[in-house]
Amino acid sequence: MYLEKIKDARENIKGIVTKTPLLYSNIFSKSSNNNVYMKCENLQLTGAYKIRGALNKIMSLTDEEKAKGVICSSAGNHAQGVAYASSLVGVNSSIVMPETTPYLKVESTKNYGGNIILHGKCYDDAFLKAITIEEEQGKVFIHPFDDIDVICGQGTIALEIFEEINN
Numbered sequence: 001m002y003l004e005k006i007k008d009a010r011e012n013i014k015g016i017v018t019k020t021p022l023l024y025s026n027i028f029s030k031s032s033n034n035n036v037y038m039k040c041e042n043l044q045l046t047g048a049y050k051i052r053g054a055l056n057k058i059m060s061l062t063d064e065e066k067a068k069g070v071i072c073s074s075a076g077n078h079a080q081g082v083a084y085a086s087s088l089v090g091v092n093s094s095i096v097m098p099e100t101t102p103y104l105k106v107e108s109t110k111n112y113g114g115n116i117i118l119h120g121k122c123y124d125d126a127f128l129k130a131i132t133i134e135e136e137q138g139k140v141f142i143h144p145f146d147d148i149d150v151i152c153g154q155g156t157i158a159l160e161i162f163e164e165i166n167n
Contacts, residue, residue, distance in 0.1 A: 002148070002151075002152060002155070005148065005152045006152045006155040006156060006158070006159060007159070008152070009052075009056040009149070009152040009153045009155065009156050010156045010159055012055070012056050012059040012060065012153070013052055013055045013056055013059070013153060013156065016055060016088065017044060017045075017051055017052055017055065017156075018043055018044050018045070019160055020039055020040045020041050020043050020044065020160070021039075021040050021043070022037050022038070022039050022040075022160070022161055022164045022165070023037060023038045023040060024036075024037055025037065025038055037161070037165070039157055039160070039161060041157065045084065046077065046080040046081050046084050046108075046112065047077070047080070048076075048077035048080070048081070049077075049154055049157055050077040050078045050080070050081040050144070050154070051080070051081040051084060051085065052081075052153040052154050052156050052157065053078075053081065053144075053145075053147075053149070053150035053151065053152075053153035053154040054072075054078060054081030054082045054084075054085045054142060054150065054153070055081065055084075055085040055088070055153060056149050056150065056152060056153025056156075057085075057142050057147060057149040057150050057153060058070065058082070058085045058086055058089055058091060058142070059085075059089065060149045061091070061140060065140045066089065066090075066091045068138050068139055068140055069091060069092035069093065069094065069137075069139045069140070070082060070086055070091055070092070070093050070094070070139055070140045070141070070142050071093070071094045071095070071096065071130050071133050071134050071137075071139040071140070071141055071142070072093070072094075072095055072096070072130060072141065072142040072143070072144065073095075073096045073097070073123065073126040073127040073129070073130035073144075074095060074096075074097060074123075074126075074144055075097055075098055075100075075101045075105065075123055075126070076101070076102075076105045078142075078144040079095045079097060079105065079109045079114060080105070080108055080109050080112055080114075082095060082114065082142050083095055083109045083110075083112035083113050083114030084112040084113065086113060086114070087112060087113030087114075092115070093113065093114050093115060094114070094115045094117060094130075094133065094139065095109055095114040095115065095116055095117065096117045096118075096119050096126040096127075096129045096130040096133070097109070097116060097117070097118055097119075097126055098118070098119070098120050098121060098122050098123055098125060098126045099118045099119065099120060099121060100121055100122070101118070106118070117129065117133075
């Protein structure tokens with residue numbers, strides 16, 4: 001149903017994300033009596049697949065939305081993806097992270113260009129703060145998973161898997 005949107009997402013992120021290797025696992029295949037492969041998304045610049053969805057979403061924004069800036073809530077990988085993708089296309093990004101977020105995740109997100117707001121003890125607190133900022137400042141909220149552009153960006157992994165396994 002969304003295959004064309006996933007193919008469009010691949011075009012949006014082509015040349016920016018890494019086409020990561022798909023490795024066959026002898027150990028897991030043998031122990032599960034199946035063919036098990038591992039998609040090495042840890043090789044993405046930000047260390048996770050989340051860059052795919054964040055980048056596709058930000059590339060899909062209108063010029064007006066980009067001018068407003070974006071906001072998200074995350075304790076790590078989505079935060080880094082949004083910060084990096086935003087910086088890449090010149091969009092201001094604010095990232096609300098729980099106060100309990102590990103220092104390394106906070107610093108990595110800052111280094112990718114995100115404006116960090118530490119708020120609350122858990123993700124839900126950070127999420128509510130991000131929604132408040134969205135409403136007060138008119139920024140575009142980039143949801144970590146409940147957004148069709150994010151989903152299709154992350155779905156580009158499946159295209160790579162199918163293409164490699166079918167070869």
